[in-house]
Amino acid sequence: MKIATFNVNSINARLPRITEWFDKAKPDVALLQEIKCVDEKFPVSEFEDRGYNVEVHGQKTYNGVALLSKFPVDDVMRGLPGDKEDDQARYIEALIMPDNEAPVRVGGLYLPNGNPAPGPKYDYKLKWMKRLKKRAETLLDYEEAFVLAGDYNVIPQAEDVHDPAGWWGDALYREETLVAFREIVNLGLTDALRQADSGGIRYTFWDYQRGAWEKDHGIRIDHLLMSPQAADRFKDAGVDRAERGKEKPSDHVPVWVEIN
C-alpha cells in the first residue's frame, strides 16, 4: 500500500499539478494539507472519477486537510482531540481497509508553523504538538499499524536544512520544537524517509522566494511516522522532488511510503 502526503498550497490553484501527479504516482492513500477551501469547494469529483473515496476537513482561506483513499475507509475523525477551542482544520484520520491486506490507520496533519517564535503562535504550535503526542500514545495502545503523515513544520536535524546556522531559532528549528518532536518519535515511531536506502532523505520544501529552488535551499519538514506494526511492513519511501520544478508548483513536494 502506497501512502503519500502532500502540502498542496491550495487544492484549486494546484489542481492540474495534483491530478497529473495522482495519475503518475498512483497513491493508494493521499493526505493533503493546506487545501485552503471549505468542504463545498473541494473538487471531489476529480478524485472520485479516479476511484478515490474523498474525506475533507476544510476551512476558508487557511489550513484545511483531506484524506483520499482507493480503499474503503472507516472511523473518520476530523480535528485533533484535546482542545475544544481550536477551530483550525489541521487534522484528519481514518482507518483504511484494503480487500486483501491488513488495515492501516492513517492520520493526516498540518502542524502549525509557529512563527514568530517566541509568541502566541509558537505557544499554539507547542500545545498542538503535545496534543499530537497524546493522540500517538492513544493509537499506540491499539497495537496496530498506523502512519501519521503530513507537514510537521519541524526540521528534525541539521542534515535536513541547507543552512542550519541561519535557520536556528526559527519556529521550525529551535530547541523546544525539536524536544517536542523527539518526544513524539521516541514513543516508538519510525521516520519512513530515514528507512529508505537510496536518496531517501531529501528536502521536501523550497520557499517561493529568493530562488530557493534553483539554489536547492530546501528543508525537510514533511514526514511520515510509522507505528512499529507499520514499520515492520516497510518496503520503500521517497520524495517526488521533480514536482517542485514544474509549472505553478506547490512550495512542498509529495512524500510517500510503501508498506506490505
Add this chain to the structure above:
DNA sequence: ATGGTAGAAGGTCTA
C-alpha cells in the same frame, strides 16, 4: 536592512 513570492480574500494575513 529589507524584501523577495504565492494564495485567498477582498483592500491583509499567513506562510
